[in-house]
Amino acid sequence: MSEVPVTVIDVAKKAGVSVMTVSRALSGRGYVAEKTREKVLAVAAELGYAPNLSAKVLKGSRTNVLGLMVSSLESPLIADIIGKVSNVVKRSGRDLLIYNAASLPDMPSRPDVGRLLRGVCDGLLLVLPGSPDSQLAFFEQSPEQVPVVLVGYCRSETALPVVRADNYQGARAATAHLLELGHRRIAFLAGTPFTGQSQAREQGYRDVLAEAGLAASAQVVDGDFQQCTGYEAARRLLAQPQPPTAIFAANDFMAFGAMDAIKASGLRVPEDISVLGFDDVQQASYVFPRLSTVRQPFADISEQAVRLLIQRIEHPDQEAQTIELPSELVLRDSTGPALAAAR
Amino acid sequence: MSEVPVTVIDVAKKAGVSVMTVSRALSGRGYVAEKTREKVLAVAAELGYAPNLSAKVLKGSRTNVLGLMVSSLESPLIADIIGKVSNVVKRSGRDLLIYNAASLPDMPSRPDVGRLLRGVCDGLLLVLPGSPDSQLAFFEQSPEQVPVVLVGYCRSETALPVVRADNYQGARAATAHLLELGHRRIAFLAGTPFTGQSQAREQGYRDVLAEAGLAASAQVVDGDFQQCTGYEAARRLLAQPQPPTAIFAANDFMAFGAMDAIKASGLRVPEDISVLGFDDVQQASYVFPRLSTVRQPFADISEQAVRLLIQRIEHPDQEAQTIELPSELVLRDSTGPALAAAR
DNA sequence: TTGTATGCGTTATCAG
DNA sequence: CTGATAACGCATACAA
Numbered sequence: 001m002s003e004v005p006v007t008v009i010d011v012a013k014k015a016g017v018s019v020m021t022v023s024r025a026l027s028g029r030g031y032v033a034e035k036t037r038e039k040v041l042a043v044a045a046e047l048g049y050a051p052n053l054s055a056k057v058l059k060g061s062r063t064n065v066l067g068l069m070v071s072s073l074e075s076p077l078i079a080d081i082i083g084k085v086s087n088v089v090k091r092s093g094r095d096l097l098i099y100n101a102a103s104l105p106d107m108p109s110r111p112d113v114g115r116l117l118r119g120v121c122d123g124l125l126l127v128l129p130g131s132p133d134s135q136l137a138f139f140e141q142s143p144e145q146v147p148v149v150l151v152g153y154c155r156s157e158t159a160l161p162v163v164r165a166d167n168y169q170g171a172r173a174a175t176a177h178l179l180e181l182g183h184r185r186i187a188f189l190a191g192t193p194f195t196g197q198s199q200a201r202e203q204g205y206r207d208v209l210a211e212a213g214l215a216a217s218a219q220v221v222d223g224d225f226q227q228c229t230g231y232e233a234a235r236r237l238l239a240q241p242q243p244p245t246a247i248f249a250a251n252d253f254m255a256f257g258a259m260d261a262i263k264a265s266g267l268r269v270p271e272d273i274s275v276l277g278f279d280d281v282q283q284a285s286y287v288f289p290r291l292s293t294v295r296q297p298f299a300d301i302s303e304q305a306v307r308l309l310i311q312r313i314e315h316p317d318q319e320a321q322t323i324e325l326p327s328e329l330v331l332r333d334s335t336g337p338a339l340a341a342a343r
Numbered sequence: 344m345s346e347v348p349v350t351v352i353d354v355a356k357k358a359g360v361s362v363m364t365v366s367r368a369l370s371g372r373g374y375v376a377e378k379t380r381e382k383v384l385a386v387a388a389e390l391g392y393a394p395n396l397s398a399k400v401l402k403g404s405r406t407n408v409l410g411l412m413v414s415s416l417e418s419p420l421i422a423d424i425i426g427k428v429s430n431v432v433k434r435s436g437r438d439l440l441i442y443n444a445a446s447l448p449d450m451p452s453r454p455d456v457g458r459l460l461r462g463v464c465d466g467l468l469l470v471l472p473g474s475p476d477s478q479l480a481f482f483e484q485s486p487e488q489v490p491v492v493l494v495g496y497c498r499s500e501t502a503l504p505v506v507r508a509d510n511y512q513g514a515r516a517a518t519a520h521l522l523e524l525g526h527r528r529i530a531f532l533a534g535t536p537f538t539g540q541s542q543a544r545e546q547g548y549r550d551v552l553a554e555a556g557l558a559a560s561a562q563v564v565d566g567d568f569q570q571c572t573g574y575e576a577a578r579r580l581l582a583q584p585q586p587p588t589a590i591f592a593a594n595d596f597m598a599f600g601a602m603d604a605i606k607a608s609g610l611r612v613p614e615d616i617s618v619l620g621f622d623d624v625q626q627a628s629y630v631f632p633r634l635s636t637v638r639q640p641f642a643d644i645s646e647q648a649v650r651l652l653i654q655r656i657e658h659p660d661q662e663a664q665t666i667e668l669p670s671e672l673v674l675r676d677s678t679g680p681a682l683a684a685a686r
Numbered sequence: 687t688t689g690t691a692t693g694c695g696t697t698a699t700c701a702g
Numbered sequence: 703c704t705g706a707t708a709a710c711g712c713a714t715a716c717a718a
Binding site for chain 1: 395396397398400401415416417418419421422423425426429433438439440441442443445460462463570571574599600602603606607625626629630631
């Protein structure tokens with residue numbers, strides 16, 4: 001009962017026509033008699049014919065498959081983006097293949113990383129918040145080889161098309177909000193520098209403080225977007241003689257870690273210390289207290305990224321553009337007025 | 344400067360040999376003079392040759408690519424498994440392609456779902472906790488077509504090889520622990536039924552209660568493994584005249600939701616109500632209070648699943664086996680003695 | 687409107 | 703030990 005793969009030849013034989021006619025009937029290109037077309041389609045359906053993707057690729061034609069390269073699979077944030085992109089792609093009638101470009105510490109990524117996908121996919125989406133730029137150079141060198149769109153990339157040095165949130169304005173709004181609440185000692189928990197997103201957020205934070213005449217009170221702690229790092233960083237901040245009254249984390253996960261550290265120290269959020277995140281991951285609404293944060297419009301970002309990629313596949317000659325979507329300050333329960341005593 | 348793809352022909356020309364010699368030198372199969380081999384390898388490296396995967400597939404040879412089909416990309420748990428599998432596969436010198444088999448509500452999955460991967464991959468790993476069995480039937484019907492291994496599947500009706508944790512014993516240990524702490528009203532928050540994992544856990548829960556003569560006190564609330572569902576379910580439980588003193592959730596995310604609901608009601612975990620999860624996702628150690636849970640050995644599971652898949656690729660004729668790895672009760676801070684008043 | 691022949695990059699077969 | 707040739711499944715000129 002094991003069905004051997006069905007090819008155009010099988011369909012052609014059974015339908016009593018040539019392979020060419022089958023090909024035309026299925027692709028819709030070229031002239032085929034309506035009656036013949038129906039016959040072929042019926043036989044194809046009956047036999048359960050599905051085109052061999054590899055043969056298509058080899059022939060150089062479109063596969064209707066898009067690729068998504070990520071620098072990590074262990075971050076729930078990336079998982080969320082992957083899920084959204086996957087849905088958008090499916091809705092466009094295409095398929096999506098995901099590839100983890102992360103290289104193991106003891107096993108450097110081979111030069112053919114990505115070759116894999118490049119062969120099979122019509123175009124590639126790159127979500128690489130954890131990758132050094134060497135990977136990117138690989139794609140920049142041959143832009144006409146395969147269409148590419150960067151997601152959430154924040155540095156200006158690339159010639160590739162980009163879709164991202166407005167990290168700078170988002171961070172400005174967040175910092176301004178904390179100032180309005182009366183906070184004067186606001187710490188910033190930074191993330192990894194790879195995509196430049198953390199720097200953009202830090203810049204927004206610093207600029208707003210500077211404009212309020214508080215440049216000297218800026219305190220930036222290095223981090224890596226991980227929850228446990230946020231925990232450790234917050235512990236160190238709390239151990240200071242004059243701990244901050246508010247913590248602005250470069251992402252939600254570090255904010256979660258910071259909240260845990262604060263609670264573990266016997267302090268309350270937001271009564272004793274306010275915490276503000278960035279991203280608005282799903283968990284932000286479920287933790288206690290619910291996290292105030294800057295929302296990145298991931299649904300829009302995914303939508304635009306896929307749209308832009310498809311556009312580039314169909315019009316490879318157009319200029320690369322950068323799409324920046326607005327971030328939005330979402331106020332929940334983790335931010336509150338600064339303690340009068342602490343001002 | 345755009346590099347056109349380098350083929351064996353290019354290498355052959357530059358090395359002054361035939362394509363066949365190049366193929367042999369690179370694959371290591373067949374006789375090639377040592378000196379010729381070195382020459383070819385040098386030229387291949389110089390030209391940056393990488394084999395065309397599609398051509399390999401078309402020819403029917405191994406691709407050294409494994410596929411991972413998941414039923415959802417939005418669950419952090421699956422994301423975790425994906426990451427681990429990805430690492431194991433990389434370490435084996437192979438590559439991994441991930442495909443989201445979830446079908447959109449308004450766009451049913453086309454019949455060629457999976458055809459895609461089946462063509463390109465030597466074998467497939469299936470992680471389908473959210474899929475009805477129709478998808479599975481697809482693979483069972485033609486097991487010799489492409490080697491397949493199921494991950495975390497708990498029903499006995501399949502002839503395919505399976506790797507999973509011991510859900511039943513894990514749930515037994517968890518329930519027994521709550522009984523030892525003095526709890527007598529223990530509620531169980533169930534998940535989706537698709538893989539049978541929730542049922543296995545529920546069975547362990549019911550059996551231990553029955554053996555303690557408490558079968559009548561079993562209370563099972565339907566859920567779907569989602570955090571918000573855990574929240575809602577816990578709220579309903581708390582609204583009862585005699586709320587449970589302990590909640591055993593079929594997974595950690597529902598446990599998180601339950602903890603949030605308890606805290607939002609002004610009660611404390613574990614002083615007023617104990618909460619116990621299942622899975623031991625990373626967040627379980629970071630939430631407050633840290634979650635007691637049943638650890639699924641995902642690292643081992645991933646390792647074994649990949650190992651088993653590779654074994655089946657290389658020896659397709661062997662009998663399908665089921666590997667069940669032990670779960671482990673991990674006690675943290677979310678479980679404590681039952682309130683004397685509530686017993 | 688339909689059929690024939692060719693090539694994409696690889697590897698297996700078989701001859702040299 | 704090495705090389706020419708065919709074949710995998712599909713789509714495209716081109717011919718009929």
